Each structure stands twice: as structure tokens, then as C-alpha cells.
Amino acid sequence: SACGDTRATQDSEEMPEIQEDMVVLRVGGLSDVDGWNPWINTSPYSLGSLVLEGFADHGPSEEGFPAVPRLADSWEVSDDGLTWTIHLHEGITFSDGTAVDANTAKEYLDWLSTEEMLFGLINTASNIASVEVIDDLTLQYTNFEPMISSAENDFPIMYILPPYIWSELGEDLFTYENAEMIGTGPYVIEEYVPGSHVIFNAREDYYRGKPEIDQIIYQIYTNNDALVNALISGEIDLTMPDLPPEAFDTLSENPDITVVEKYPLATYDLAFNLTGTGTGNPVLQDPALRMAIDQAIDKHQIVDVIFLGHATAGPTNWAVGPYYEDKLNPDLTITPFDPDAARQTLEEAGYLDTDGDGVRETPEGEPLELRLLYATDYVPSQTIAESITDWLSEIGIRVNAEAVDYGTWFSSVIEERDFDMALNLRLSDYDPASLTYTLYNFAADETGSYSTSSVIQEIEDLIYAYMFSVDEDRWEIIFEAQRLLNEERLFITLAGTHQIQAYRNDRFVFPEDVTHVDIGLLALEGVLNVEVVE
Numbered sequence: 001s002a003c004g005d006t007r008a009t010q011d012s013e014e015m016p017e018i019q020e021d022m023v024v025l026r027v028g029g030l031s032d033v034d035g036w037n038p039w040i041n042t043s044p045y046s047l048g049s050l051v052l053e054g055f056a057d058h059g060p061s062e063e064g065f066p067a068v069p070r071l072a073d074s075w076e077v078s079d080d081g082l083t084w085t086i087h088l089h090e091g092i093t094f095s096d097g098t099a100v101d102a103n104t105a106k107e108y109l110d111w112l113s114t115e116e117m118l119f120g121l122i123n124t125a126s127n128i129a130s131v132e133v134i135d136d137l138t139l140q141y142t143n144f145e146p147m148i149s150s151a152e153n154d155f156p157i158m159y160i161l162p163p164y165i166w167s168e169l170g171e172d173l174f175t176y177e178n179a180e181m182i183g184t185g186p187y188v189i190e191e192y193v194p195g196s197h198v199i200f201n202a203r204e205d206y207y208r209g210k211p212e213i214d215q216i217i218y219q220i221y222t223n224n225d226a227l228v229n230a231l232i233s234g235e236i237d238l239t240m241p242d243l244p245p246e247a248f249d250t251l252s253e254n255p256d257i258t259v260v261e262k263y264p265l266a267t268y269d270l271a272f273n274l275t276g277t278g279t280g281n282p283v284l285q286d287p288a289l290r291m292a293i294d295q296a297i298d299k300h301q302i303v304d305v306i307f308l309g310h311a312t313a314g315p316t317n318w319a320v321g322p323y324y325e326d327k328l329n330p331d332l333t334i335t336p337f338d339p340d341a342a343r344q345t346l347e348e349a350g351y352l353d354t355d356g357d358g359v360r361e362t363p364e365g366e367p368l369e370l371r372l373l374y375a376t377d378y379v380p381s382q383t384i385a386e387s388i389t390d391w392l393s394e395i396g397i398r399v400n401a402e403a404v405d406y407g408t409w410f411s412s413v414i415e416e417r418d419f420d421m422a423l424n425l426r427l428s429d430y431d432p433a434s435l436t437y438t439l440y441n442f443a444a445d446e447t448g449s450y451s452t453s454s455v456i457q458e459i460e461d462l463i464y465a466y467m468f469s470v471d472e473d474r475w476e477i478i479f480e481a482q483r484l485l486n487e488e489r490l491f492i493t494l495a496g497t498h499q500i501q502a503y504r505n506d507r508f509v510f511p512e513d514v515t516h517v518d519i520g521l522l523a524l525e526g527v528l529n530v531e532v533v534e
Contacts, residue, residue, distance in 0.1 A: 029240035046518035056155035067151035081146030241501035241520030264496025278417025288349035295342035320496035360396035
């Protein structure tokens with residue numbers, strides 16, 4: 001779940017002093033760092049991506065997010081999808097000065113692909129059978145099963161880390177703080193003060209040349225008003241890409257500020273407890289009930305009223321928006337908002353209001369009453385929850401919405417399965433493999449199996465069939481998985497919220513099409529290609 005962002009709990013300290021004769025990019029955000037260990041924390045994949053690198057990175061969204069060179073200048077995969085050849089850039093070093101060549105990469109991949117505690121976290125790594133060094137800058141690995149989408153999907157997050165550190169940790173792998181964050185990227189962490197700021201300094205010895213931005217200061221703010229005011233006053237130069245829709249018009253009126261609105265950053269879903277465990281109401285196992293709920297929710301009102309038009313409505317899927325069009329089943333449509341159809345669906349499925357109290361009963365005679373859990377950390381969640389409560393009340397379903405902080409939400413929903421329905425915010429990811437995590441969280445029982453629905457297992461089987469296929473028509477496999485997901489409504493896609501990010505154009509001009517769902521223009525493709533305004 002993308003609800004994993006942590007929020008600052010104290011007032012941010014004053015901006016660290018800026019040294020003269022340095023190009024400094026000052027960035028403002030609301031999220032604190034949750035840790036630097038990439039196997040248990042989210043921050044290494046957001047702010048930490050200034051420090052850590054994979055073989056490739058995500059290219060422009062307008063081109064379909066192709067893989068672009070990072071540690072590797074180029075790569076090839078055999079026609080059968082079993083053999084990948086990686087050509088590294090010359091002169092790579094870790095930030096502690098250690099040289100990185102094909103032997104280093106092999107040593108790291110040998111550990112990563114055999115470390116059982118990490119199995120399932122990176123599909124490509126778990127699929128590597130053997131690694132061979134061809135020459136100092138070329139390595140080749142062989143897969144157990146065919147896999148031809150690694151460059152686009154996994155290389156950007158399959159960071160190459162120092163094997164002489166990570167392979168020695170053993171059982172301490174998940175408790176290692178990794179505070180020094182040794183990586184191959186263009187920046188190192190100079191200072192981190194929890195609840196206040198992180199300072200990144202540029203590496204003089206970065207293999208692609210020292211960045212023009214000498215220092216990046218990430219400042220933590222407690223609320224969006226303070227963050228927006230800091231940008232307007234010139235206290236910061238750039239925001240993170242999760243500004244609220246209300247800020248769009250205000251900032252757009254300022255000629256010294258450029259506002260960038262892009263593809264959906266994240267997707268709000270109405271998730272159902274289909275695990276068959278915990279305290280979930282078993283009535284939600286009925287596809288007819290889930291269909292009626294879908295028919296009763298006005299997605300376009302969520303987009304137009306709650307997000308002021310800065311979101312995208314779409315059919316239930318693992319991503320929404322025009323940037324994903326060639327990766328989404330074109331035959332799927334949004335379920336129309338139709339309360340009358342919802343009432344008819346419930347009637348036909350045996351959910352009747354026999355006592356006239358406005359709340360239907362299940363076929364077993366129990367009141368049709370559901371708990372909805374949402375996290376207060378995400379401001380739109382309250383309004384969405386209130387709207388869903390009203391819409392479902394109109395068709396005879398009583399909803400008891402409960403507001404909790406994210407920590408409680410995670411404990412109740414993901415760990416204890418103590419919920420019926422939950423508002424879930426997840427990154428909008430076009431990689432089909434990303435859906436397996438969502439399915440596991442909301443539909444797998446304590447054994448990890450989908451005992452309550454054979455359709456869920458069928459969807460996961462289709463995803464893995466796609467991952468390990470080299471056929472040209474393999475997207476048809478995914479389109480079938482998407483059709484089943486949409487038809488069964490294992491969750492309901494409510495809206496894909498747009499990335500909204502802003503920067504001071506009187507100081508910097510960023511490339512227009514930078515792809516990163518967590519940090520937007522702060523990604524390496526942005527900071528390494530930025531124009532500094534004199």
C-alpha cells in the first residue's frame with residue numbers, strides 16, 4: 001500500500017544555512033524519512049534514489065516509460081527471454097570510493113538471487129539462476145524462467161549495493177539501519193535530522209560527471225499551507241509531487257512558479273476484506289454485493305468535487321490514465337453511477353429491507369452493515385468516506401466509517417485483517433506484478449493462499465504467465481487478468497490522483513517529462529538535466 005508515507009510530527013526547523021558559491025536546490029515536502037534500509041523502508045525508493053541506482057531508470061512517461069541507461073549503458077535479452085547481457089558504464093564507484101565493475105555486480109547479484117529472506121521482493125532477482133562475468137564491464141545472467149520485461153519494471157528499483165556490506169549481514173538484514181547509504185548515485189547524505197531536514201551533497205567523482213546542483217536540501221513541513229507559502233516566499237525552490245488540488249490555481253497565478261500536473265500519482269481504491277480471516281464480514285464474498293456497491297458510487301463526483309478535477313476516473317484496474325493506455329484493457333469501462341440499478345442488484349441477490357428501517361438484511365437475516373476504515377493522514381480520505389457512507393445509505397447499506405491514523409490503519413487492515421472495507425491509497429503502477437501485492441494484502445489468508453475465491457488465484461496465475469512469457473501477444477494475458485479483476489471487483493478503483501508539483505522558474509528550469517511516482521522532478525532525470533537560472 002502506498003499509504004506507507006510517514007508524516008512530520010513536529011514543526012520543521014529553520015532552513016540549514018546555504019554556503020556561498022554553491023548551487024543549492026531547496027525542496028519542501030510533508031513526509032519524513034522512515035529509514036534507509038531498502039528491504040524494510042520506503043524512503044530509499046523516493047529520496048534515496050538520489051543515492052542509489054539500478055541498471056536502468058524510467059524514461060519519459062509520454063513515451064510509455066521506457067527503460068533508459070543508468071549503471072548500464074545498454075543491455076540485451078535473448079529471444080527466449082532466458083539470457084540478459086548487461087554493459088556497464090565505465091568508471092562507476094560506490095560513494096566510499098570502491099570501484100564497481102562486472103565482478104562487483106556479479107557478487108551482489110549472486111547474493112541477492114540466493115538470499116531467501118528477500119525472495120518475492122524483486123521478481124527479476126528471484127528468477128536469476130546464474131551470473132557470469134564476460135569482461136570488466138560486461139556481465140550476463142541466466143534466468144530460471146523466461147523474463148523479458150526486467151529493464152522496464154525491475155532494473156530501476158533493483159539497486160546495486162555494496163556486496164561486502166549486505167552479504168555479511170545474515171539475520172541482521174532487516175535490522176540494519178544503513179544510515180550511511182553507500183550507493184553509486186550522484187549524491188551522498190551529508191546530514192539527516194528527523195522531523196526537520198535531509199542534506200544531500202553532490203559527488204565530485206560521480207561516473208557521469210559531477211551534478212551542477214552542488215547540494216539538495218529536503219525540508220520537512222507539517223502541512224500544505226506552510227509548504228505552499230514557503231514556495232511563494234522563495235524559502236524553497238521545489239515541492240514534492242503531491243500538492244493538494246486547492247494549491248493548483250493559487251500557484252499557477254504566480255509568474256515565478258511553474259506548476260507541473262502529470263499522470264496519476266496514486267490510486268484511491270475501496271478495498272474489501274476477502275481474506276476469509278480476521279473480522280471481515282463474509283457477506284462481501286458475494287460478487288453481487290460488490291457490484292451494487294460499485295453501481296452506487298459516483299466516481300466522477302469524486303474527481304470533480306473532491307479532487308477539483310485534478311484526478312482521473314477509470315475502470316477498476318491497477319493503473320488509470322492516458323499514459324497507460326497501451327497497457328490497459330481497452331474494452332473496460334467505468335461502472336455507471338446508477339443507484340436504481342444498485343437497488344435492483346441487491347433485490348435480485350436477496351438483500352431485502354423486510355422491517356422497513358432503511359437498512360437491508362442479508363439472506364441470512366442479518367442487517368447489511370459494514371465497517372469502513374480510512375487513514376486520516378490523507379486528507380481526501382475523510383470526504384471520500386463520508387460520500388461513500390451517504391451513497392450506500394441511499395441503497396440500504398449502513399456504513400460505519402472509522403477514522404484512524406495510518407499506523408492503526410496498517411495494523412488493523414494489513415496485519416490483523418480487522419475491517420470490512422478500507423480506503424487504500426497505492427502507487428499507480430503499470431507493472432502487472434505490482435497487483436500481486438494488493439491481492440495478497442486484501443485477499444490472501446494467513447497461509448498466503450486465496451481460499452475464498454478461485455478467480456483471485458486465476459488472476460495471479462495470469463500475471464505470472466505474462467511475466468514469464470516471450471510471446472508478442474502476451475499483453476492479451478494481462479488484458480484477461482484485468483477483465484476478471486474489473487468483473488469480480490476485488491476492489492473498486494475510485495480515482496487516480498494526479499501528480500501536482502511546483503518549482504521556482506526564476507531559479508531553475510526542469511525538463512518537462514520526468515518520470516518518478518514518488519519524487520517527480522527530483523528524480524535523477526530531473527536534477528541531472530536541470531537548467532540553473534543565473
